[in-house]
Amino acid sequence: MQTELHLITNEMTEILEGITEPATLIGTDYRILATNAAYRSIYGDDRPMQQRYCYEVSHGYAVPCDQAGESCPLKRCRDTGKNQRMLHLHNTPAGEEHVDVEMQPVHNASGQLVCFLEIMHRVLEAKARPGEQEGMVGRSEAFNRMLEMVHRAAPSEISVLLLGESGTGKELVAKALHDSSPRAGKSFVTVECSGLSESLFESELFGHERGAFTGAVNRKRGLVEAARGGTLFLDEIGEIPLPQQVKLLRLLETGVYRAVGSVEPQHADVRLVCATHRNLKKMVQAGEFRQDLYYRISPFPIPLPTLKQRIDDLPLLIDVLLGRLAGGEGVSVSGAALKVLMRYDFPGNIRELRNILERGILLADDGVIGVDQLPPELLMQSETGHEMSVVTAMSDAVVPLDTLEDNYLRQVAASFRGENRELAALLGISERTLYRKLRRLKIGSG
Template identity: 50%
Template sequence: MTDLLKQLRPEMTSLLDCFSSPAVLLCCDYTVLAANQAYRRTFGEGKPLQGRRCAEIMAEAGFSCQPSGNHCPLETCQQTGENQYGVQIHTAGNIQIDLYPIRNERAEVVYFLELLHVLSSDEARAAPAMIGQSVAWREVVRLIRRVAPGEAAVLLLGESGTGKELAAAAVHQASTQYRGPFITVDCSGLPETLFESELFGHEKGAFTGAHSRKVGLVEAANGGSLFLDEVGDIPLNLQVKLLRLLETGTFRRVGGIEPLRSQFRLISATHRNLEKMVAEERFRQDLYYRINTFPITLPALRERLDDIPLLAEAILQRIPAAKGLQLHPETLQLLEQYAFPGNIRELRNILERAALLADEQWILPQHLPLALQQPIPSAKTDVQKLPGVDALVTLSELEAQYLRWARGTFPGDRRSLAARLGVSERTLYRKLDALKEGRSLE
């Protein structure tokens, strides 16, 4: 087998050279079997790579994993046998990693294909909010990677501060329109009287104060992506014009006559319940179906507390006042116990304030807001925070209530929901049937 691999190395290297970004084929013991020219140029420094461990090679190039607290995706890939995606934070730069298991004829994982991309400054801006190894976050990254190469409209759902704009930027960067503009429309920050002009532009003299022609954001997004942030705040009377744009690809400037065309990838986001708004006739149903082709729900930070260490490390590196500072273990423990109603935005504010208060190497517990220094919430408080539960109930009833909530809020199909809940699809069907018939879930 070893002789066969030696014979195949030139062919493997030639195959890896089809990738423009650094690519490397790894064995199960983390050693390099083959690498393409981009990998050798970026990380190899002309030294022999075969047989060396990838961590050693990366460390010599200034991308050491362990001191930065970065999680090794290969370890998770070995355990799960599933593709792994993520971003690692290093002092030398941030790296996007895509890892794919390669199986033999017996379906056993024997090798790993690792693709790496050193992020540009623009791409790195999205890195702090796009980092995570929790199950909930890996599902988000998987969905982004799945939808990005196509043209389907993406709807990002989730609470304020969960990183929807940065997720939208990640969709754009991974799409075929990544060389085009990424135009953001803040639908909640525009008064209704100016909304149409900002979105579609206007001609000179179209209204008082229109002293010259103005190019709208829709026109500016041509060839790229248009991100409608807080799309649920678009005035109802303007939703029909947006719908016409999405259906025909044409629009008119305010005061204009000639129809104009703009081709763009549509990405929308909202923290509102659009289905409820449709039922209340505050959001057009036809528009909802146009923007909701591929929904992705971003989890709240309290649902991915395992990602706090990675997120905090990434955020601290982007705060000038935090240069050289580290989180004390007790401080990190307090952060991991906090509910973060403001999500990632609140985490950044907390760390920025703490960095200004810290005098030496460590950010200590006393540098955190008083709300984080309180004792861990009691079990009663925890029960009250569960979805649909406002009192102590039996475990059987708790499971039933949670399953009703999960079924009603999860945007994917039942197969995806079963995977998210950690049960087989057959088990989920059985429990849902029992709920429907009013039987016990046991």
């Protein structure tokens, strides 16, 4: 078997070098058998790759991913016998980055599984660490699920519908879809549908000729024409008046439109991305949104998580936003203030966090945003929250929150008889976060 594996490895090494993206051959025991030049240039360090465990190189783990709170593509590939693909965070010399991992089983002539081919598609739509770059940043489980959908949709021409609350960053996601698509070199045009009156809709979207109506003293190019070859982003599409929805539907069905006051048809060449915070399905049932238009714009819906759903990203988002805000360079958030923020619901999501930090920057005379620099409503929620009642019930003395959490986690882990993913769900955190907390406390996984 070892001789056969050696021969297969030698043959596959030539194939690996023909793959432009980072690729590696992994044995059934998780050991790296071979890598290509692209893999070594991105993930390599000063130690040889061969015979090291893939999970040690990619994650710095001492155990396979599935035992460390992650979904392991190799294990799933082995269990199902089928190709697997999932988004992971991988270590690089520059820090962690998002990677879309594709895992394929490799069989010998007898059909026996001998190793796995792993190809890593780098995800450039977002970053997992602070930096000066614009765009999306995150590393939580909820964020990564959304990012995986974005990465799958970006290279295609499929219409995408972004679903999320106000302030969740729908325009950033739309821009990421554009920047990672074949249309990236062309225009990205945003249409604020909530600000368009019924009378202005056609003129803004399709343009108008001189003299088409009172006040049309010049020819105006429409936003569909401005986005030619690129991406047209219709933000808050649920706000388009019902009579105008049929005109948008005609554009999507035929790819042809006419400027107001013109008889000449023009052909649209746009990739459509729409967004809304409203429940379009309920609007369809209520007769407020056309059903045929809904199906035209929603072949690939992507739900965007709220900030509360990705609260593990809060420290990272704070670092990034402080670096982007005027006067935020060198400013930090105190540990006590961070704990208050971690308990807050953020009804305004990331936009609200940005406002909180802008306010804090102006009030932080010593360069540290403390509890006193936070808006009063955050403190009111914190004082009426469950955490304060637990402290009061335990003792008249004030217990540091870190100590309280550690003691509680030790008690729960000792008494809980289910699996870690069940415990994580009950605690309201991701399985990966639970694993890290248990590892820090040197508590064995259950």
